[in-house]
Amino acid sequence: xxxxxxILTHYLSCTSPVDKEGYxxxxxxxxxxxxxxxxxxxxxxxxxxxxxxxxHLLGVIVLEGCAVRRSESEGQFAxxxxxxxxxxxxxxxxxGDGQTQESWVKxxxxxxxxxxxxxxxxxxxxYEEAKxxxxxxxxxxxxxxxxxxxxxxxxxxxxRAAVVREGxxxxxxxxxxxQSTPPKVVAKKSPKLWPRxxxxxxxxNGPAPLYGEWPLVGFDPLEDFSKLHDYYGQEVKKARExxxxxxxxxxxxxxxxxxxxx
Amino acid sequence: xxxxxxxxxxxxxxxxxxxxxLGMRGPKKGDVVKKRLVKLVVNFLFYFRTDExxxxxxxxxxxxxxxxxxxxxxxxxxxxxxxRKYLFECDSEEQCGEWVxxxxxxxxxxxxxxxxxxxxxxxRLTGKDPLEQYGISDETRFxxxxxxxxxxxxxxxx
Numbered sequence: 020x021x022x023x024x025x026i027l028t029h030y031l032s033c034t035s036p037v038d039k040e041g042y043x044x045x046x047x048x049x050x051x052x053x054x055x056x057x058x059x060x061x062x063x064x065x066x067x068x069x070x071x072x073x074x075h076l077l078g079v080i081v082l083e084g085c086a087v088r089r090s091e092s093e094g095q096f097a098x099x100x101x102x103x104x105x106x107x108x109x110x111x112x113x114x115g116d117g118q119t120q121e122s123w124v125k126x127x128x129x130x131x132x133x134x135x136x137x138x139x140x141x142x143x144x145x146y147e148e149a150k151x152x153x154x155x156x157x158x159x160x161x162x163x164x165x166x167x168x169x170x171x172x173x174x175x176x177x178x179r180a181a182v183v184r185e186g187x188x189x190x191x192x193x194x195x196x197x198q199s200t201p202p203k204v205v206a207k208k209s210p211k212l213w214p215r216x217x218x219x220x221x222x223x224n225g226p227a228p229l230y231g232e233w234p235l236v237g238f239d240p241l242e243d244f245s246k247l248h249d250y251y252g253q254e255v256k257k258a259r260e261x262x263x264x265x266x267x268x269x270x271x272x273x274x275x276x277x278x279x280x281x
Numbered sequence: 282x283x284x285x286x287x288x289x290x291x292x293x294x295x296x297x298x299x300x301x302x303l304g305m306r307g308p309k310k311g312d313v314v315k316k317r318l319v320k321l322v323v324n325f326l327f328y329f330r331t332d333e334x335x336x337x338x339x340x341x342x343x344x345x346x347x348x349x350x351x352x353x354x355x356x357x358x359x360x361x362x363x364x365r366k367y368l369f370e371c372d373s374e375e376q377c378g379e380w381v382x383x384x385x386x387x388x389x390x391x392x393x394x395x396x397x398x399x400x401x402x403x404x405r406l407t408g409k410d411p412l413e414q415y416g417i418s419d420e421t422r423f424x425x426x427x428x429x430x431x432x433x434x435x436x437x438x439x
Contacts, residue, residue, distance in 0.1 A: 022338070035390055063323065102291070107288050135392050135393065152407075
């Protein structure tokens with residue numbers, strides 16, 4: 020298949036800002052060595068070259084249909100992009116330090132077109148609701164009423180920038196319907212359709228759906244986005260608790276080394 | 282330039298609402314219209330020979346200009362080369378309109394602009410940054426244009 024490279028390189032060099040760039044070590048597939056490369060993330064494309072000033076691009080990774088995983092078993096500050104499907108690759112990287120690793124994982128988690136698409140729809144709905152609330156009057160009475168009737172879509176996710184979560188970006192997003200922005204508010208689906216929606220969430224510890232079983236056609240992203248975040252938020256919670264536990268254990272060790280001069 | 286071809290081919294096989302047989306003509310002099318299965322998936326336009334599994338090619342739909350050429354055909358120009366256009370011939374005016382609309386809205390940059398707009402407006406209307414609950418407020422890709430980040434301190438008076 021021909022990828023029209025000039026279009027990609029042109030996009031990379033155009034005026035819109037880059038989303039993230041920096042050095043990472045990329046594992047060579049053949050001989051399992053790591054090579055330092057300069058990576059540039061823009062939209063759902065991860066470009067790489069030898070050095071920042073190089074005009075020659077070595078390659079690009081299209082970030083759709085891959086999971087971003089922290090992989091400490093591969094080495095310190097290691098993470099990978101796992102494409103699920105028969106014969107598809109896993110790209111492995113290591114960062115220079117923990118902060119770099121966390122910030123790359125976070126950036127890559129929110130890089131896919133699918134993710135952005137869900138986010139835009141979710142925010143579009145919030146915008147409509149916010150506008151309606153404004154329109155219904157500024158009096159406290161009416162605003163408290165609308166707060167009561169407002170469905171709770173937003174489940175706060177634990178964990179801040181420091182916590183890394185596993186997640187997937189989905190391929191096969193439904194293309195946006197022909198409608199003027201902002202989109203209309205979509206009616207909630209009836210509960211009897213819920214089991215079908217849950218089936219769309221790829222189990223984290225289970226096998227990926229078989230090729231050809233990729234979901235998303237006809238699903239309601241407005242419901243699923245906060246559900247997805249809540250779902251992965253549980254992983255975040257666990258990871259966070261573990262991290263706190265480890266920290267506390269480390270702190271105890273450190274205290275143990277202090278000489279008591281008192 | 283290397284790229285993850287297998288993964289991209291796999292992407293091209295995902296279901297898409299915008300997939301149809303269109304007449305397609307390349308941008309070079311001497312290119313003729315050929316029947317192709319054209320498919321829009323995320324911000325890529327894939328094109329296949331009819332009944333072939335693997336696409337012939339993939340066009341990234343960023344930094345391009347989509348234009349109506351006449352009632353039933355549209356063009357896409359890349360690289361700021363207004364003269365070098367890909368031409369697509371549809372079966373109807375309606376279909377043509379749907380394609381143009383879909384391609385414009387499929388662009389990542391278009392979506393990003395919308396996101397920034399919503400983020401700014403929601404913050405203005407409610408005093409809250411809608412991205413905070415998802416833990417992505419500080420991601421570079423979601424920052425408002427002038428580089429100012431929305432912090433909880435920036436509460437607008439309601």
